[in-house]
Amino acid sequence: MKNLSFSMQKGESISIQGASGCGKSTLLHLIGALDKPDKGEIILNYDNQVLKINELTNLQSDQFRQKDVGMIFQKFNLIDCLSVRDNIYLPAKINKANQQSIDHTYIHSLVESLGISKHVDKLPNQLSGGEQQRVAIARALSHKPKLLLADEPTGNLDEENSDKVSKLLVDTCRTHNTLLIMVTHSQQVAQLTERRLRISQGNIVESDNVEVK
Numbered sequence: 001m002k003n004l005s006f007s008m009q010k011g012e013s014i015s016i017q018g019a020s021g022c023g024k025s026t027l028l029h030l031i032g033a034l035d036k037p038d039k040g041e042i043i044l045n046y047d048n049q050v051l052k053i054n055e056l057t058n059l060q061s062d063q064f065r066q067k068d069v070g071m072i073f074q075k076f077n078l079i080d081c082l083s084v085r086d087n088i089y090l091p092a093k094i095n096k097a098n099q100q101s102i103d104h105t106y107i108h109s110l111v112e113s114l115g116i117s118k119h120v121d122k123l124p125n126q127l128s129g130g131e132q133q134r135v136a137i138a139r140a141l142s143h144k145p146k147l148l149l150a151d152e153p154t155g156n157l158d159e160e161n162s163d164k165v166s167k168l169l170v171d172t173c174r175t176h177n178t179l180l181i182m183v184t185h186s187q188q189v190a191q192l193t194e195r196r197l198r199i200s201q202g203n204i205v206e207s208d209n210v211e212v213k
């Protein structure tokens with residue numbers, strides 16, 4: 001990918017589609033300061049600040065990742081030795097150390113809406129793939145991030161759950177004015193976001209303007 005650039009309005013949701021291997025996960029990891037580019041620059045203009053992701057010190061990128069970003073990984077990345085509850089509370093607890101209070105009522109409602117209440121005392125590997133995916137979603141939202149990066153958040157869910165969970169994601173982001181960047185292979189899920197982008201030949205384009213192959 002080269003000279004890739006896009007902008008979003010406050011509270012906006014976008015979906016990103018593109019062929020397998022075109023770099024969607026890599027793009028999310030770069031935006032979230034979870035990865036660094038081999039060359040070039042990643043510049044994020046947001047909240048009246050300009051972040052040059054590849055020039056952030058460890059402390060700055062840790063703070064950005066922990067406080068401002070929520071990440072739903074394609075492969076979940078739940079912590080196996082922590083209970084589902086502790087996984088979900090992890091970002092909220094880390095931010096408590098940064099003086100941000102934990103909203104237990106909100107987290108409880110997330111857990112309820114995602115249908116995972118009965119699993120909170122279990123370990124992640126005692127859950128099915130789809131249940132783990134929903135835990136990963138609750139974890140990514142528990143600290144009310146400013147930017148939610150969701151990598152195939154419904155990839156392991158059946159149609160009914162996919163529909164429910166993707167609507168919950170979009171609605172929760174709207175309620176909290178969270179920017180949502182969601183990678184999805186599902187046309188139906190992509191329709192829920194305000195804009196649809198597509199990575200095509202190393203560039204990013206509004207997909208409503210291009211022919212979908």
Ligand SMILES: Nc1ncnc2c1ncn2[C@@H]1O[C@H](COP(=O)(O)OP(=O)(O)OP(=O)(O)O)[C@@H](O)[C@H]1O
Binds near residue numbers: 025
């Ligand atoms: N850690 C890595 N080091 C080097 N190359 C990588 C690494 N991770 C992925 N790649 C390569 O970078 C390219 C983009 O991978 P990426 O995972 O971003 O694709 P993707 O669009 O998310 O695909 P999918 O839809 O299958 O999830 C692929 O060609 C992949 O083989």
Ligand SMILES: [Mg+2]
Binds near residue numbers: 024025026074151
């Ligand atoms: Mg991917």
